[in-house]
Amino acid sequence: MATIKEESTGRLTHIWDSERVLAPVMIAPAILYIAVLVGVPFFLAIYYSLSDATTGDPSLNFVGLRNFLAVLNDSVFRRSLKNTFIFTFVSQLLVLVLAKVLALALIKEFRGKWLVRFLILLPWTAPIALGTIGWLWILDSIFSPIDWVLRYLGLLGAPDAILGTNSNLYWLGVPSLAMLSVIVVHTWRMLPLATVILLAGLTAIPQEILDAAEVDGAGFWRRLFQVMIPLLLPIMTIAVLFGVVFTFTDIAVVYVLTQGGPVHSTQVLASWAFFKGIEAGDLAQGAAVALFLFPVMAGVAALMLRLARRTEVT
Numbered sequence: 001m002a003t004i005k006e007e008s009t010g011r012l013t014h015i016w017d018s019e020r021v022l023a024p025v026m027i028a029p030a031i032l033y034i035a036v037l038v039g040v041p042f043f044l045a046i047y048y049s050l051s052d053a054t055t056g057d058p059s060l061n062f063v064g065l066r067n068f069l070a071v072l073n074d075s076v077f078r079r080s081l082k083n084t085f086i087f088t089f090v091s092q093l094l095v096l097v098l099a100k101v102l103a104l105a106l107i108k109e110f111r112g113k114w115l116v117r118f119l120i121l122l123p124w125t126a127p128i129a130l131g132t133i134g135w136l137w138i139l140d141s142i143f144s145p146i147d148w149v150l151r152y153l154g155l156l157g158a159p160d161a162i163l164g165t166n167s168n169l170y171w172l173g174v175p176s177l178a179m180l181s182v183i184v185v186h187t188w189r190m191l192p193l194a195t196v197i198l199l200a201g202l203t204a205i206p207q208e209i210l211d212a213a214e215v216d217g218a219g220f221w222r223r224l225f226q227v228m229i230p231l232l233l234p235i236m237t238i239a240v241l242f243g244v245v246f247t248f249t250d251i252a253v254v255y256v257l258t259q260g261g262p263v264h265s266t267q268v269l270a271s272w273a274f275f276k277g278i279e280a281g282d283l284a285q286g287a288a289v290a291l292f293l294f295p296v297m298a299g300v301a302a303l304m305l306r307l308a309r310r311t312e313v314t
Contacts, residue, residue, distance in 0.1 A: 042294070045287040045290055045291055046287075046291065047060075048060075048283050048284050048286075048287035049067050049068065049284060049285075049287040049288040049291055050062060050063065050064060050065075050067070050284075051063060051284050052284055053283040053284045053287075054281050054282055054283055054284070055278075055281035055283060056281060063284070067284045067285050067287075067288040068288050070285060070288075071285055071288045071289055071292070076264050076267060076272060077269075077272060077289060079264055079265075079267060080260075080264070080267040080268055080269050080271070080272040080289075081269060081292070083179070083265075083266060083267055083268050084248060084268040084269045084270075086179070087179070087182065087183060087186070087247065087266075087268055088244055088247045088248050090183050091183045091186045091187045091190065091243075091247055092190075092240060092243045092244055092247060094183070094187045095187050095190050095191055095194045095243055096194065096236065096239070096240060096243075098187070098191055098195075099191055099194035099195040099197075099198050099239070100198055102120060102191070102195045102199075103195050103198040103199040103201075103202050104202070104224075106120070106195070106199055107199060107202050107203065120191070120192055120195060121192045121196070122192070123188055123189050123191065123192055124189070124190075124192035124193050125192075128189065128252040128253070129252055129256055131188075131189065132185060132189075132252060132253050132256040132257060133256060135181075135185045135188075135257065136172075136256060136257060139171040139172055139181050139257070141168055141170045141171070141172065141173055142168060144168065144169070144171065146169075146171075147167070147168045147169055150163060150169070151167065156168075156169065172257060172258055172261075172262075173262055174262070175262055175263065175265035175266075176265075178257075178258050178261070178262060178265055178266050179265060179266050181257060181258075182253055182254055182257055182258060182266050185253050185257060186247060186250065186253045189253065190243050190246060190247065193239075193242065193243070194239045194242075194243060197235060197238065197239040197242075198232065198235065198236065198239060200235070201231075201232045201235035201236070202228070202232070204235075205227075205228065205231050205232075209227060209231075210223060210227065210228075213226075213227050241300070241301060244300050245297060245300075245301070248269075248270075248293065248296065248297060248300075249270050249293060249297070250268070250270060251268075251270040251271050251274055254266055254267070254268055254270075254271045255271055255274070259271070259275075260272065260275065269289060269290075269292060269293055270290075270293065272289055273286050273287075273289040273290040273293075274286070276289055277289070277290070
């Protein structure tokens with residue numbers, strides 16, 4: 001009897017030690033989480049986009065691709081799509097360059113290094129809405145401290161001032177300045193994450209390689225462009241991928257600062273989908289606008305991962 005019991009216990013132990021059994025069991029919670037959190041809303045959005053659903057009428061009638069055609073003919077949607085690409089490209093370019101500079105500075109040893117790292121990480125750890133509200137005060141049309149500094153330096157408000165004779169720049173009231181403000185705030189928000197990723201990549205570079213390049217007579221810029229950046233390309237690609245996904249689908253910064261204004265000059269796809277589907281009550285067209293994010297994000301993710309894999313292999 002004991003022998004039979006020992007054999008059955010041994011079989012169970014062998015089964016649980018098998019990769020064919022253990023791997024699906026361990027990965028199942030993650031798959032379930034993704035299916036519930038992402039899959040259900042995604043297919044619900046497809047269902048809504050093919051109907052005439054609104055917040056005032058719970059009935060769903062199939063209308064085919066009518067909502068997508070209406071969205072494509074919408075001038076605000078086309079402007080939002082253009083703004084989304086500008087917003088994403090410019091902010092990620094700034095993030096990548098500034099994160100590289102900060103990572104190179106933080107890898108050095110100096111007094112107060114922990115405090116500098118803490119201050120750099122603070123924008124990422126703080127709530128998005130709270131940080132953006134702080135920027136809303138900084139960019140205020142009357143009490144902006146940036147305008148005060150510019151007036152103090154004689155760059156604003158004087159008859160011969162470079163930035164004009166007005167006492168304020170009205171950061172969130174002029175279309176070009178509003179887009180600049182949104183990009184700057186989002187760059188400030190995303191910079192800590194990219195810095196930490198690149199800092200991890202820099203610490204993983206063997207010191208022997210850098211020492212050998214220095215012995216061969218390579219200066220700072222040559223070591224940077226011919227040694228560090230080529231070795232960091234895979235991890236830089238991952239940082240850009242995360243940044244593009246976060247930026248392309250972001251709504252908090254635009255919503256808090258400008259709500260898409262002035263005159264939709266800072267409207268992006270995520271914010272326009274929210275305003276159209278939730279605030280305007282047209283769930284069908286809101287879902288159609290949101291679905292335009294999917295093919296772009298899927299294409300960018302596939303391209304970035306393929307580039308990272310090819311770089312890592314070579």
